[in-house]
Amino acid sequence: MESASLGVAAACYGIAGCAAIAGQVLGRRPDAAVGGLLAAGVAAHTLSLGLRWERVGHGPFISMFEVLSSNVWSLSLLFLVAFAKVRAVRPAAAVALPVVFVLLAWMLQTHPDDGHFPATYRTLWLYAHVAFGKVFLGALLVATAVAGLVLLGARRAAAQESAEMERLALRFLALAFVFESLMLVTGAIWAQDAWGRYWAWDPLETWSFVTWISVAALLHARVSFRVPPRATAAMIVSVFAVAFLTFFGMPFVSTALHKGAM
Amino acid sequence: MNATTLPAAPRGPRAALAALASTRLSLAALAAIAAAVVAHAQAEGGMPVLLATVFALAGANLAAALVVQPRLRADLPLFVFHLALLAILALAAVGRLTTLTGTLELAQGEVFDGQLLAREAGPLHPEGLSRLRFVNDGFEIEYAEGWKRGRTTNRVRVFGEDGRVASRVIGDMDALVVDGFRFYTTPNKGFAPVFRWVPRGAGAMQRGAVHLPSYPAREHAQAQAWRIPGTGRDAWVMLELDRPAIDPARESRFRIPASWRLVAVIDGVRRELAPGDSVALEEGVLVLEGLTAWMGYRVHYDPTLPWILAAALLAIASLAAFCWRRFGRAAGARGG
Numbered sequence: 195m196e197s198a199s200l201g202v203a204a205a206c207y208g209i210a211g212c213a214a215i216a217g218q219v220l221g222r223r224p225d226a227a228v229g230g231l232l233a234a235g236v237a238a239h240t241l242s243l244g245l246r247w248e249r250v251g252h253g254p255f256i257s258m259f260e261v262l263s264s265n266v267w268s269l270s271l272l273f274l275v276a277f278a279k280v281r282a283v284r285p286a287a288a289v290a291l292p293v294v295f296v297l298l299a300w301m302l303q304t305h306p307d308d309g310h311f312p313a314t315y316r317t318l319w320l321y322a323h324v325a326f327g328k329v330f331l332g333a334l335l336v337a338t339a340v341a342g343l344v345l346l347g348a349r350r351a352a353a354q355e356s357a358e359m360e361r362l363a364l365r366f367l368a369l370a371f372v373f374e375s376l377m378l379v380t381g382a383i384w385a386q387d388a389w390g391r392y393w394a395w396d397p398l399e400t401w402s403f404v405t406w407i408s409v410a411a412l413l414h415a416r417v418s419f420r421v422p423p424r425a426t427a428a429m430i431v432s433v434f435a436v437a438f439l440t441f442f443g444m445p446f447v448s449t450a451l452h453k454g455a456m
Numbered sequence: 457m458n459a460t461t462l463p464a465a466p467r468g469p470r471a472a473l474a475a476l477a478s479t480r481l482s483l484a485a486l487a488a489i490a491a492a493v494v495a496h497a498q499a500e501g502g503m504p505v506l507l508a509t510v511f512a513l514a515g516a517n518l519a520a521a522l523v524v525q526p527r528l529r530a531d532l533p534l535f536v537f538h539l540a541l542l543a544i545l546a547l548a549a550v551g552r553l554t555t556l557t558g559t560l561e562l563a564q565g566e567v568f569d570g571q572l573l574a575r576e577a578g579p580l581h582p583e584g585l586s587r588l589r590f591v592n593d594g595f596e597i598e599y600a601e602g603w604k605r606g607r608t609t610n611r612v613r614v615f616g617e618d619g620r621v622a623s624r625v626i627g628d629m630d631a632l633v634v635d636g637f638r639f640y641t642t643p644n645k646g647f648a649p650v651f652r653w654v655p656r657g658a659g660a661m662q663r664g665a666v667h668l669p670s671y672p673a674r675e676h677a678q679a680q681a682w683r684i685p686g687t688g689r690d691a692w693v694m695l696e697l698d699r700p701a702i703d704p705a706r707e708s709r710f711r712i713p714a715s716w717r718l719v720a721v722i723d724g725v726r727r728e729l730a731p732g733d734s735v736a737l738e739e740g741v742l743v744l745e746g747l748t749a750w751m752g753y754r755v756h757y758d759p760t761l762p763w764i765l766a767a768a769l770l771a772i773a774s775l776a777a778f779c780w781r782r783f784g785r786a787a788g789a790r791g792g
Binding site for chain 2: 312388395404
C-alpha cells in the first residue's frame with residue numbers, strides 16, 4: 195500500500211507536469227486538470243508518507259530517500275496551495291513541476307532505507323526546523339517558477355505584465371526569506387541543545403547562511419536600486435540554484451551532518 | 457565658455473558617515489560576508505580574523521545607515537529589523553569574547569572539581585567554573601542493532617554553594633545548567649578500572665579510575681598508560697572482553713560487562729588482574745577494586761544566548777511586518 199500510493203502519487207505528479215508544459219506550449223492551459231492531478235498526487239503521497247511513518251516509527255528525516263520524498267511532497271503541496279490561491283501562479287506550473295520531477299527521479303534512484311532515528315532528533319525543534327525549511331523551499335520554488343516565466347516570456351510579454359509577474363515572484367521570495375530566517379533560528383536552538391553550540395559553520399550551516407545572505411542581497415538590491423524585472427528574475431533563479439545545491443547537494447559533501455554518533 | 461558651478465560635496469565626518477552608510481556598500485558587505493564564511497568553512501582551523509573583519513564592516517555600514525538613512529528611520533519595521541541585526545552582530549561579538557567551551561570526563565561517582573581536559577575561552581570570560589561541583593551518578597545508553605546509539609540518560613547531583621544538593625537527569629537534549637554553564641553528555645564514554653593505591657609508610661591511601669579509550673568507538677584499543685601516584689612508575693593496562701559489551705546484533709544497552717580481565721604491565725612484568733587482586737611494589741600496594749564507566753561531557757558558556765534569541769525573533773517579526781507591507785497583496789494592488 196505504501197509503495198502503491200507512492201507510485202500513484204508519482205504518476206499524478208508526472209501527468210500534471212506534462213499537462214502543464216503541453217498547455218503552456220500549445221497556449222491552452224488545462225489548469226483544472228493540472229490542479230486536480232496535483233491534488234490527487236499530494237493526497238496519495240500523504241498516505242504513503244503516513245504509512246511509512248507508522249511502519250518505521252519516525253518521520254521522513256533520516257535517509258536520502260525520506261528527505262527527497264518529503265521534499266517532493268512539501269514542494270508539491272505548497273505549489274498546489276499557491277496554484278489554488280493565486281491565479282497568476284498557475285502558468286508557472288510548467289516551470290515548477292519539472293523541478294519536482296528532478297527530485298522525484300532522484301528519489302526513485304535511492305534505496306528506501308528505514309534509517310536509525312538518532313537521540314538528538316527526539317525534539318520538537320526538529321519538527322519546527324523542518325517545517326519552516328519546507329515552507330521556505332516551497333515559497334522559493336513558487337518565486338523561481340514565476341521568475342522563470344518572466345525570463346522565458348520576456349521577449350513576448352508586455353513590460354507591464356513582466357513587472358507584475360516580477361512583483362509576484364518577489365512576494366513569494368519575501369515569504370521564503372521570513373521562513374528561511376525562522377528555519378535558521380529554530381535550527382540554531384536545536385543545535386545548541388543537541389551539540390552544545392548554536393552555530394559551528396559546518397557545510398550545511400555555512401551554505402544555508404550563504405543562501406540567506408543571497409536572498410537578503412537580492413531584496414536589498416531590489417528595494418534600494420532600479421533593477422529591471424528580467425534581472426530580478428535571473429537573480430531569483432540563481433538564489434534557487436544556491437538553495438537547491440545547499441539542501442540537496444551538501445549531504446554528499448558531509449555525510450555526518452546532523453547525525454548521531456556511535 | 458560658460459562655467460557651471462556645482463554644489464560643493466559634503467566633506468568631513470558627515471560625508472564619511474554618508475559614505476559608510478551607502479546602500480552599495482551594504483551590497484558589497486553582504487557579498488564579502490558570503491565569500492568570507494565559505495573561506496572560513498573551507499580553511500583548516502577557519503579564518504576567524506577575516507570573518508570578524510567582514511562582520512565588523514557590515515556592522516559599521518548598518519550602524520551608519522541607521523543614523524543617516526532617513527528612509528530606514530521612517531519605516532519602523534525596517535528600522536527595527538536593521539537594529540535587531542546590529543544587536544545580533546554586537547551580541548555575537550560579546551559572546552565570542554566571553555564564551556567558554558571545554559571537555560571533561562567523570563567516572564561514575566566522581567565529582568567534577570572545576571578542571572577541564574581541554575578548554576577554549578574568550579579573553580573576557582569571567583572565570584567561575586572552578587566553584588561548580590557535581591557528581592556523575594551513572595548513566596544508561598540505549599543501542600539499536602548495529603551499535604546505533606539511542607537515548608542517553610545520566611543521573612547527576614549538583615552541590616550548591618549554600619550546601620544544598622539537587623538531583624537531575626540529563627541527556628542528549630537536556631543540558632545541566634548551573635550558573636550559566638551548560639554541561640552536555642557526549643557520545644564519548646567508556647570503561648574505567650578503579651584502583652586503590654596504598655603507599656607504604658605515612659602517605660594517604662588514594663583511589664582513582666583509569667579512563668580507557670571511548671567504547672565502542674575504539675573497541676579494539678581498550679588500553680591506557682598512566683603513572684602510579686607518588687612514584688615514578690608507569691603502568692599500562694588493557695581491558696580484555698570475551699564478547700562485545702554491547703551486542704551489535706540486537707538492541708542492547710551500554711553496561712559494565714559481566715566477564716572481563718585486566719592485563720597490567722608494571723616494570724615490564726605482565727599480570728592478569730581480577731577485582732580484589734593486588735600488586736605489591738616497593739612504594740606501596742596497588743589494588744584493583746573493579747570496573748566502572750566514565751562519561752565525557754562538553755561544557756559551554758555564553759551569556760548572550762537568550763539575548764541573541766530575543767534579537768533574532770525581533771528581527772524576524774519586524775522583517776515579516778516590513779515584507780507584508782512592502783510585498784504583500786495590498787502593496788501589489790498599490791503597485792508597490
